[in-house]
Amino acid sequence: MDGTRRENVKPGITALIVLKKDQRTGYLTKGIVKDILTNSSFHPHGIKVRLETGEVGRIKEIVDEVL
Template identity: 50%
Template sequence: MDPKKRSDITIGQKVNVILKQDQRTHKKTEGFVSKILTNSPNHPHGIKVRLEDGQVGRVCDIL
């Protein structure tokens, strides 16, 4: 599964994301996808999603 391909990410899936404020440190945040925000089929930095707790970040790992 590729975190840079939109088709590999589904609602409710457990993922690690990098939040905007953590881009320099690459600190990962774990959560479940509530909404996929990237419209294009792929993105070089990872697909942007909203987690169930409301945080927004780019997927770096699909768990």
């Protein structure tokens, strides 16, 4: 699922994010979303989130949704 729209992102979902330090390589980090940091409803590079591990990055892909 698309990570550029805030409506698709909820705390508790599993997502693949790109960390700031990994933007050049495109390496993705998998984790569970704790906080949504982007206030706007859309961001072309992905909604910025904080994972439960404390890592911050932009969502590239939503792996699993919370029902």
